[in-house]
Amino acid sequence: MKNNNFCVIMAGGTGTRFWPLSTRKEPKQFLDILGVGKSLLQQTFERCKKISPVENIFVVTNEKYKDITAEQIPELEDNQILLEPEKKNTAPCIAYSIYKIENLDPNANIAVLPSDHLITKEDDFIKVIQEGFKFIAKKDALLTLGITPHRPETGYGYIQIGDQINSSNIYKVKTFTEKPDQELAQKFYESGEYYWNSGIFIWNLQSIKNAFKEHLPDIDSLFSKGMGVYNTKKEPEFISKVYFETKSISIDYGLMEKSQNVYVYTSDFGWADLGTWGSLHEFLDKDKNGNSVSGKNVMLYEVEDSIVKFPDKKIAVIKGLEGYIVVDSKDKLLIYKKNDEQEIKEIVENIQKNKGDKYV
Amino acid sequence: MKNNNFCVIMAGGTGTRFWPLSTRKEPKQFLDILGVGKSLLQQTFERCKKISPVENIFVVTNEKYKDITAEQIPELEDNQILLEPEKKNTAPCIAYSIYKIENLDPNANIAVLPSDHLITKEDDFIKVIQEGFKFIAKKDALLTLGITPHRPETGYGYIQIGDQINSSNIYKVKTFTEKPDQELAQKFYESGEYYWNSGIFIWNLQSIKNAFKEHLPDIDSLFSKGMGVYNTKKEPEFISKVYFETKSISIDYGLMEKSQNVYVYTSDFGWADLGTWGSLHEFLDKDKNGNSVSGKNVMLYEVEDSIVKFPDKKIAVIKGLEGYIVVDSKDKLLIYKKNDEQEIKEIVENIQKNKGDKYV
Numbered sequence: 001m002k003n004n005n006f007c008v009i010m011a012g013g014t015g016t017r018f019w020p021l022s023t024r025k026e027p028k029q030f031l032d033i034l035g036v037g038k039s040l041l042q043q044t045f046e047r048c049k050k051i052s053p054v055e056n057i058f059v060v061t062n063e064k065y066k067d068i069t070a071e072q073i074p075e076l077e078d079n080q081i082l083l084e085p086e087k088k089n090t091a092p093c094i095a096y097s098i099y100k101i102e103n104l105d106p107n108a109n110i111a112v113l114p115s116d117h118l119i120t121k122e123d124d125f126i127k128v129i130q131e132g133f134k135f136i137a138k139k140d141a142l143l144t145l146g147i148t149p150h151r152p153e154t155g156y157g158y159i160q161i162g163d164q165i166n167s168s169n170i171y172k173v174k175t176f177t178e179k180p181d182q183e184l185a186q187k188f189y190e191s192g193e194y195y196w197n198s199g200i201f202i203w204n205l206q207s208i209k210n211a212f213k214e215h216l217p218d219i220d221s222l223f224s225k226g227m228g229v230y231n232t233k234k235e236p237e238f239i240s241k242v243y244f245e246t247k248s249i250s251i252d253y254g255l256m257e258k259s260q261n262v263y264v265y266t267s268d269f270g271w272a273d274l275g276t277w278g279s280l281h282e283f284l285d286k287d288k289n290g291n292s293v294s295g296k297n298v299m300l301y302e303v304e305d306s307i308v309k310f311p312d313k314k315i316a317v318i319k320g321l322e323g324y325i326v327v328d329s330k331d332k333l334l335i336y337k338k339n340d341e342q343e344i345k346e347i348v349e350n351i352q353k354n355k356g357d358k359y360v
Numbered sequence: 361m362k363n364n365n366f367c368v369i370m371a372g373g374t375g376t377r378f379w380p381l382s383t384r385k386e387p388k389q390f391l392d393i394l395g396v397g398k399s400l401l402q403q404t405f406e407r408c409k410k411i412s413p414v415e416n417i418f419v420v421t422n423e424k425y426k427d428i429t430a431e432q433i434p435e436l437e438d439n440q441i442l443l444e445p446e447k448k449n450t451a452p453c454i455a456y457s458i459y460k461i462e463n464l465d466p467n468a469n470i471a472v473l474p475s476d477h478l479i480t481k482e483d484d485f486i487k488v489i490q491e492g493f494k495f496i497a498k499k500d501a502l503l504t505l506g507i508t509p510h511r512p513e514t515g516y517g518y519i520q521i522g523d524q525i526n527s528s529n530i531y532k533v534k535t536f537t538e539k540p541d542q543e544l545a546q547k548f549y550e551s552g553e554y555y556w557n558s559g560i561f562i563w564n565l566q567s568i569k570n571a572f573k574e575h576l577p578d579i580d581s582l583f584s585k586g587m588g589v590y591n592t593k594k595e596p597e598f599i600s601k602v603y604f605e606t607k608s609i610s611i612d613y614g615l616m617e618k619s620q621n622v623y624v625y626t627s628d629f630g631w632a633d634l635g636t637w638g639s640l641h642e643f644l645d646k647d648k649n650g651n652s653v654s655g656k657n658v659m660l661y662e663v664e665d666s667i668v669k670f671p672d673k674k675i676a677v678i679k680g681l682e683g684y685i686v687v688d689s690k691d692k693l694l695i696y697k698k699n700d701e702q703e704i705k706e707i708v709e710n711i712q713k714n715k716g717d718k719y720v
Binding site: 019020297299301310313314315316317318319320321324326328331332333334335336337340343344347351355359 | 379380657659661670673674675676677678679680681684686688691692693694695696697700703704707711715719
């Protein structure tokens with residue numbers, strides 16, 4: 001029997017907030033940032049293999065990450081690596097994948113997953129996806145995964161739930177909210193009505209196509225013209241043209257927030273968007289002083305609550321830091337207060353502006 | 361007319377307190393630690409050229425620094441670079457130089473200078489040395505240079521003055537004191553009787569020889585056996601044997617503190633023993649936040665009163681440090697509180713003990 005379950009892994013990010021480890025040449029999804037022996041992308045792929053047959057797993061990434069993707073996941077055929085000629089946010093990325101998959105299986109159920117998330121309770125995650133697939137197979141619904149919040153996090157978007165569906169964990173979505181300020185986050189956290197927006201989506205191919213037709217008709221029109229060329233040798237040339245023409249817009253803003261048939265599966269599978277050094281720090285092993293240290297020649301004195309990452313061959317002697325990120329990577333070093341880490345993204349953008357791509 | 365004025369530059373130190381810039385392979389005297397385009401040794405040599413003819417300047421250093429010394433001071437003949445096979449503190453180092461010089465000029469007046477000191481008022485310094493030479497040429501005296509203290513420094517030794525000589529700046533030495541604690545340093549500083557011990561000596565060859573004979577007869581006996589071999593091809597082999605046999609002792613403890621004919625020339629020629637990063641920091645150019653920064657790609661945010669040194673090609677983004685030493689050198693990095701810098705020496709010694717010479 002044909003398996004209609006597909007996975008699309010979005011792996012085109014540049015992850016500047018993990019600078020200097022993550023760079024445009026090798027962004028965080030390709031790094032073993034948790035120190036487990038596999039990159040975040042490889043871990044995501046391993047999870048997908050428990051959801052779909054390997055041939056139904058697709059990775060969308062930037063052209064320049066073609067080689068590293070193929071190298072990290074040798075099980076993928078070339079046709080399963082979708083290459084974006086430029087960054088156009090998530091809506092075109094998802095449109096590309098679903099129109100290409102339609103060409104292979106018009107009845108596909110598709111899970112769309114970021115490549116750089118941490119999931120600690122994998123079994124729970126698999127169960128949620130499987131139940132999600134069942135829900136969207138029978139219903140014209142755009143399903144998103146909402147995570148029970150553990151703290152009033154200001155770094156995540158939130159989803160407010162509406163009516164519950166048949167005593168399940170699935171609810172109609174009432175509102176989407178972008179990253180809130182501290183006060184609002186606290187209210188969300190206490191209300192019990194708000195869940196973290198994981199950015200993981202599950203939908204039937206026809207449902208998401210209909211949504212594109214309705215809310216992003218120009219994108220639908222561009223990508224649907226390729227039905228004869230997807231999965232052929234002409235695909236790259238076609239995509240190159242389409243990406244040049246398409247607008248840049250997120251799937252959340254362009255489609256999810258506007259659709260009426262949007263649902264959220266509320267759950268808690270040990271999820272984190274490893275967006276910053278600080279969010280990573282929570283999940284790393286720590287010594288008795290709360291430091292997560294990597295590097296074989298790191299000597300710390302009176303260092304607490306810090307992330308310290310050095311290449312094994314570099315010796316580092318550090319005294320007197322509390323709550324810092326200290327990361328050395330080849331010709332780059334960051335020493336930064338963890339509390340101020342949201343600034344790193346902008347600093348890296350400025351470095352690129354002033355010094356070019358060499359250091360970012 | 362023959363010039364009897366000689367200079368001996370002691371350049372055998374390993375300068376572990378300037379780790380990671382200063383290493384056993386390239387200690388601080390060979391580094392342009394002030395960022396002036398010349399190493400400390402080269403600057404010392406330039407000063408000596410104003411005191412003695414080039415052929416009367418000798419550098420004593422460790423065997424392993426032969427090449428770097430010759431490279432940095434191409435004006436030196438091989439015979440002017442005295443190579444120590446092992447570290448035996450200052451007394452054997454000085455004995456070697458004076459017995460070798462006796463072979464060239466028994467009437468030599470000799471100034472002995474460390475290679476790693478900072479002198480900002482060079483004209484005053486030259487004048488002091490010249491007057492010192494005049495004093496010891498006529499008198500059987502061991503003259504040392506004492507510096508008017510500017511603060512109750514605990515990192516220097518002190519010299520207490522006794523009787524003044526003929527209304528000059530020269531006094532009999534009453535006592536030598538090792539590095540005092542804070543309370544004692546304060547008393548010394550306020551008394552007006554104490555001067556910093558610069559470790560610069562001036563003496564006539566016969567006076568210092570007599571002092572060796574009296575106070576360090578075993579060293580005198582070892583080195584005086586070589587009168588036929590100094591300045592010949594047999595010198596290295598002889599020195600190798602002598603260094604193996606000689607005890608290790610400082611000139612201060614072994615001789616100066618015991619001699620009766622010890623004098624001090626008190627003056628103030630902008631002297632500093634660049635013993636630590638902190639002492640260096642005083643003399644470097646600083647930005648408006650009190651940071652002395654080197655490296656073309658260093659970006660500081662809320663960093664104050666710190667020494668930050670990076671290779672030009674390395675980019676460093678640093679936020680939130682006050683009173684730190686941050687020095688990156690190839691495979692080594694130090695981030696350390698300036699106030700605790702006295703610990704660095706011991707840490708580097710431990711690194712060598714545990715990891716070998718690779719990192720020190």
